[in-house]
Amino acid sequence: MASEPQPTARAHRPNLTITEAGRRRTVLSFSGRLDSGTLGGLEERLVDPRLLGAHEVVLEMNDLDHLDLACAYALLRAATGRPGNAVLTVRGAGRTVLRTLHDVGLDTVAVIEE
Template sequence: MASEPQPTARARRPTLSITEAGRRRAVLAFSGRLDAGALGELEERLVDPRLLDAQEVVLEMGDLDHIDLACAYALIRAATGRPQSAALTVRGADRTVRRTLHAVGLDAVAVIEE
């Protein structure tokens, strides 16, 4: 009797949480996989007043496994809609996530730390 093959890796559901919020700085932490299924939640989170009112927004991506182009474009739309005086920093993104962020041009409007 043959058994069914087991998947080698499970896709983690995305988690998007504001872990710090103040007028000076807000942190949005990502984990799992951001793809088209998470786009609506991402867009809602990006217009949260706690992020919009902060002088600096940090996108903490250390636990993010993957981001697709639709979600990366949502990030750049949000970044370009912010006042020019507001700082945006991406932290902890792995090489493949950084590559996607560079492909959509986020590095032109945000600091992407390795």
């Protein structure tokens, strides 16, 4: 009896792409799902020198389907670890992603454009 091929972890891997990088502004675009299985990759991306050196970081979440609490807290840690004059902006997050961001308090340290 042949078994069905099992989906690999790659199939659920989110796409975390820096789509614009500059000293003034850097954009990190999200797609797919961010959950505990992808937390390590998210944390690695959040310490990318292009993000850390930018005055404004924009998180484009138009294509993000799911964000769990562990990943939302990683975003909060990254936001609160930025220099005082740096700006973090969240754009395009869907209703469930927005709810998770609000639940962890990201809206108190970032600009959330709904």
